[in-house]
Amino acid sequence: MRGRRPGKCDTRGEILARARELFQEQGYAKTSMRSIARASNVDPSLMHHYFSCKSELFSECLLGKPTDFVPEEIADEVFQTTPVGELGNKLVLTMITAWESPGVSAAIRANLMSIGEDRLLVSQLQAAIRGIIGGRLAARMGDIDHVNLRASLVISQMVGLAIARYVFVEESDLARMEPQEIAEIMGPTIQRYLVGDVGV
Structure with missing residues (x-):
C-alpha cells in the first residue's frame, strides 16, 4: 500500500x-x-x-531553483561583467544561448504552451523573473528609476521572443534566425528598457 x-x-x-x-x-x-x-x-x-x-x-x-527561463547565474554574469552600453545585446544573446542548452528549450516550450491557463502561476513567474532582473539592474545602476517597470518591459519582450522561437516554430522567422541576429535586432530595445528613457 x-x-x-x-x-x-x-x-x-x-x-x-x-x-x-x-x-x-x-x-x-x-x-x-x-x-x-x-x-x-x-x-x-x-x-x-x-x-x-x-x-x-x-x-x-x-x-525553487534558478529558473529555466532566466537562470540566476546567467543574470549575474550579464549584469556584473557587461559594459553598461552593451547590456541589451548581451542579455538577449546570453538568454537564447541558455535556452538552447540541452533539455531547456523543450521544457520552456512545454510550459509556455500551457502556463497561461493558471493566472496565479503566471503572476508568480513574473514576480520571480522581475526580481531576478530588477534586483541585478538596481545593483548595477544604483539609483536608476522605475526598476520594476523596466524589468517588466524586458520580461514582456523576452517571453514574446521565447514563444515565437520555441512555440510558434513553423510560423515564426525568429525560430530560424541565428542568436546573434536576434540580439542585434532586439538588443537596442532591451537596452532602452534597461537603462534608457522609458517615457514615464
Whole structure:
C-alpha cells in the first residue's frame, strides 16, 4: 500500500523530481496531481499534505531553483561583467544561448504552451523573473528609476521572443534566425528598457 514512506526518505523531494519530469514532458495543462502521485509512488490523497494545489507544486518546480527561463547565474554574469552600453545585446544573446542548452528549450516550450491557463502561476513567474532582473539592474545602476517597470518591459519582450522561437516554430522567422541576429535586432530595445528613457 502506498502512502508515507518509512525512515528518512525525502518524499517531498521525490514528488518534486517526478513533477519536474512530467511538466517538461507533457506541459502544465496535461500533467495532473494524480499522475505525479503515480510517478512518485505516493498515495494521491497525500499529495495535498505536501502541496496545496498543482500551481503551487509547479511554481516550486520552476522557482525553487534558478529558473529555466532566466537562470540566476546567467543574470549575474550579464549584469556584473557587461559594459553598461552593451547590456541589451548581451542579455538577449546570453538568454537564447541558455535556452538552447540541452533539455531547456523543450521544457520552456512545454510550459509556455500551457502556463497561461493558471493566472496565479503566471503572476508568480513574473514576480520571480522581475526580481531576478530588477534586483541585478538596481545593483548595477544604483539609483536608476522605475526598476520594476523596466524589468517588466524586458520580461514582456523576452517571453514574446521565447514563444515565437520555441512555440510558434513553423510560423515564426525568429525560430530560424541565428542568436546573434536576434540580439542585434532586439538588443537596442532591451537596452532602452534597461537603462534608457522609458517615457514615464
